[in-house]
Amino acid sequence: MDSLSEISGDLAELDGELKDIFRALSNGFQKLEKIKDANRQSRQLEELTNKMRECKRIIKEFDREIKEMESRNTPEMTRMLNEKKQSMIKELNSYVSLKKQYASKLENKRADLFEGPHGGGSVGEENILLASSMTNEQLTNAGNQMMDETDQAIERSKKVVEETVNVGTETAAALKAQTEQMGRIVNDLDSIHFSMKKASKLVKELGRQIATDRCIVALFSLIVLGIVAIIIVKIVNPNNKDIRDIPGLAPPATRRLLWN
Structure with a gap:
C-alpha cells in the first residue's frame, strides 16, 4: 500500500x-x-x-x-x-x-x-517539643496570643455571618417585592382581558343595532320614495283612475261635483 x-x-x-x-x-x-x-x-x-x-x-x-x-x-x-x-x-x-x-x-x-x-504527625510532634522548651511566661504569652488570634477569627466570622444575613434579608425583600409586582401585573392582565371581552361584546351588539337601524332607514326611504312617486304621477296625470282610488289622494266630493 x-x-x-x-x-x-x-x-x-x-x-x-x-x-x-x-x-x-x-x-x-x-x-x-x-x-x-x-x-x-x-x-x-x-x-x-x-x-x-x-x-x-x-x-x-x-x-x-x-x-x-x-x-x-x-x-x-x-x-x-x-x-x-x-x-x-x-x-x-x-x-x-x-x-x-x-x-x-x-x-x-x-x-x-x-x-x-515529614508525614501527617510531624507537625504536632514539633509543636510538642517546642512547647516543652518554653518557660511558663512564654507559654502564657503564647496562649494569650493564640486566644487573641482566635477572638479575631471569631469576630471576622461574625462579620461574615452578619453580612450574609443582611444580604439574605435584602434578597428576600427584593423577591417579595418582585412577587407582589408580578401579582399586580397578573391582576392587570386579567382586567385587560375582561375589558377586551366586554368591548368585543359591545362592538357586536353595536354592529347588530346599526344593521337594524339601516333596515329601518331603508324602509322609510322606500315609503318616502313611493309617496313622492305617487305625487309626481298625480301631478302629471290627474285623471288617472288608479291614483284617484287610492285613499287620501282622490279629490273631495264637493270638488268632484264642481267638475261635473
Whole structure:
C-alpha cells in the first residue's frame, strides 16, 4: 500500500488528522515534563486528555470506513488497513499509559502538599517539643496570643455571618417585592382581558343595532320614495283612475261635483 489516498480520500484525511494530534500529544507531554506548578500540570494534562478523546473518535471513524469499503477491497488491502488501525490504537494506548503515570505523580504531589514533608504527625510532634522548651511566661504569652488570634477569627466570622444575613434579608425583600409586582401585573392582565371581552361584546351588539337601524332607514326611504312617486304621477296625470282610488289622494266630493 503506497498511500491511503490511492484507496480512499476519507481514510487519508483521517490518517492526516490523527498524525497531527499524535504530534501534538508528543509535544504536550514533553512540555508537561518541564512544568513544575501542580495546577498548570493539571490543566495541561486535561488538554492532553481531550486530544486523546479526539484520537479515539478518529480511530472509530477510520474503522467504520474500513468496514464500509470491505466489500470493495481485496483481502490483502483489508488486512493492511486493519494493521494500520491497530498501529493507531497501539500508539494511542502508549499516550494513555503516559497520561496515567503523570496523573499518578500529580496525585502523589498533592498528597505530599497536604500531609507535609515529614508525614501527617510531624507537625504536632514539633509543636510538642517546642512547647516543652518554653518557660511558663512564654507559654502564657503564647496562649494569650493564640486566644487573641482566635477572638479575631471569631469576630471576622461574625462579620461574615452578619453580612450574609443582611444580604439574605435584602434578597428576600427584593423577591417579595418582585412577587407582589408580578401579582399586580397578573391582576392587570386579567382586567385587560375582561375589558377586551366586554368591548368585543359591545362592538357586536353595536354592529347588530346599526344593521337594524339601516333596515329601518331603508324602509322609510322606500315609503318616502313611493309617496313622492305617487305625487309626481298625480301631478302629471290627474285623471288617472288608479291614483284617484287610492285613499287620501282622490279629490273631495264637493270638488268632484264642481267638475261635473
